[in-house]
Amino acid sequence: MPNNKDQVHQEEVLETILKNVGTKKEDSIKILQEMQKIFGHIPIESLKYISQKSNEISASELYSVATFYNQFRLKPLGKNLIKICHGTACHVRGAANISKTVEEILGLVSSDTNSNKSEQSDTTKDQLFTLTSVACIGCCSIAPAAMVNEKIYGKLTSKDAIKILEDIKMNRNYNIE
């Protein structure tokens, strides 16, 4: 439960978002996207607050939208978001092996679609990494690909994946030659 200070801060942020985006039904997705940009995920408490401030959006409808789209997380994000691409080209070029490697090293099972809304954790205990898979980031020619935070890595091997994780842990920037 957020304490009072957090709650006030959260409400201030939500107020700003609603002022900038709007409170109409059609603004629902944009509101959630802005919330996620700032908080890293969608705090459940915020849905009630928004429905109080909007004539057109109910908390349950907002919840149904938040759980429908893959982009939205209901659980807090780790410091580094790893998205391993599982598009067709990446699959054919060995994305399954990359995922397996990263899962094993981080001790996680990667989340995708709705499983990040379930009990299973996709974030390491030290909150350093969140591991997800994404359907396709459109970089098929450099398959297998992955995104770490907003950076795209291509032509990955399991070996590269290990190095990227190590470098993040050691705070280095990784470039694949």
Next chain:
Amino acid sequence: MIKCKIFEGSCGKAAGSEILIKEFEKFTQAENIEKPGCIGMCHYEALVEVYYKGQYTLFRNVTEKDVLKIITGLTTDRGIESSIEIKIVATGKDSFTENYKNISDSYLKQQTRIALRNIGIIDPMSIDSYKAKGVGVSGYKVITDLLKNKTEGNEIINILDRSGLRGRGGAGFKTSLKWHLAKENKATQKYVIINGDEGDPGAFMDRSLLEGDPHSVLEGLMIAAYTIGANFGYAYIRAEYPLAIKNFKKAIDDAKKAKLLGENILGSNFSFDIKIKEGAGAFVCGEETALIASIEGERGMPKLRPPYPPEKGLFNYPTVINNVETLAQIPWIIANIEQFTTLGTPQSRGTKVFALAGNITRGGLVEIPMGTTIRKVIYDIGGGPETGYKVKGVQLGGPSGGCLPDYLLDTPITYEDIQKTGAIIGSGGMIVFDERTCMVDLAKYFLDFTEKESCGKCTFCRIGTLRMKEILEKITRGYGVLDDITKLESLAKSIKETSLCGLGQSAPNPVLTTLEYFMDEYLEHIEQKVCRGKRCKALIEYFISPDRCTACNLCSKSCPANAIIGKTKEKGSYKVQTDKCIKCGVCKDVCKFNAVDILSKRDEKSFAEIYGKN
């Protein structure tokens, strides 16, 4: 003075284009470094064109270390060293970014680029570049002329009708008919929407267009709006494409500044404005009615049709939704209608962009006239399979499409011919695969995708795809029985017949086509528990060959599951503990002596006989 162009799309960035820019800035000023959008020759990323003393040279696969060598090679007597020389794609007196014909490389030479006409040539962040350097048609000239001449909407529709243009997003619906239906509607408010929700895994042409030539898409949309009588539009772009969103936003801002958006454009009666709506990660939102629901702030669940969007769409008003590639072609088609009608076949006119990827030598964007054979795209343009492998087949049309075997590669690419094979052209994703792919695993992969992306509305799509996926899981784990194949076929039929939208209606296609063309692999999995592609983890084992292993310990050190035991320098001692092995492939990746084999049950027997079981 050195000038250079570094092609920047998402892949270019991933290949390190930003680092290259920093490197080149050490040798020349920032204003001498241009950044046109990606040219679609993905296998050559990062691509750089360097100009020095009247000569243009195009370099491929440029890395940070190459930059100094390139500069030294061009500007000193030492000349270009061999490691750089092999990276020269072309050299000449004319810039390759002025005209594709300046590149003699067969990849681009064999293409007919209409949708892709400008990418890599214009600067996507500059409206002036679009206006001045538009290939085959100057940027914004078409809409300007239409407004100046007060051209009737019906005249534009007639031109499109003659062109025979069909939607390039996948449905292949006649564009002129769609616009006509919306135009005829007497409603006072109408909308146009760009469908930038390119959700097919394996398709990236829309991304490249939005990143590399956003104005052509915007102009196409404006022409649509003017034709049907709409004053407001939306660009629905998926959230997974941040660079496309950024570049399209810039295009809108620049068009506004140039007074090409807003009230009474260029002094005419036509007013038009546009807003970007980001998708939130839902493949089903590529479907028109689901996309509309998403813009309206709802869950992206398709609606029953009729009424179709041109009759009742966004907020219940007539709406025309067009794909990015379709819109990009519109200005060129109107300016060059005679030429367009000479391309393609009567039922499938014009050109189509394909995103060629997978086990292929030269992957990237390929735009060819309809009627070209699959074989030509894969071999002549794409350079064929990777060295040492054979093409096993090709997947067309994404998760809605089908897997075709090598003996169908001479099929001409037209809507009608491809449909006869059981696949579809779809958005244009073309994934080539070789013998390292398991067809059952590939079918399972697609079902995995569509099952997750199903919106849940229709029972058979929601539960049927899950059941099909479970059956395929069973088969890939070695527990399949022959009756599973009958079940798959029966489920497929029911799902296709009872689903409301294209997602469900086409979800079974990958399974149906693999059953038709690759049945022997299903039978091998079921009857012999063998995965010939060596993909299904339950049916393979990693094995260290005692002959080739040098006992260097690298694999054991690297194994994330600590599954490899052995004594350094003691040959023959290294073994993979199969109960711990997660089959991630790291050992095979790191081994410098090619000593790690992947065995399927078939091989296992013979190895076990020679070496004794691990």
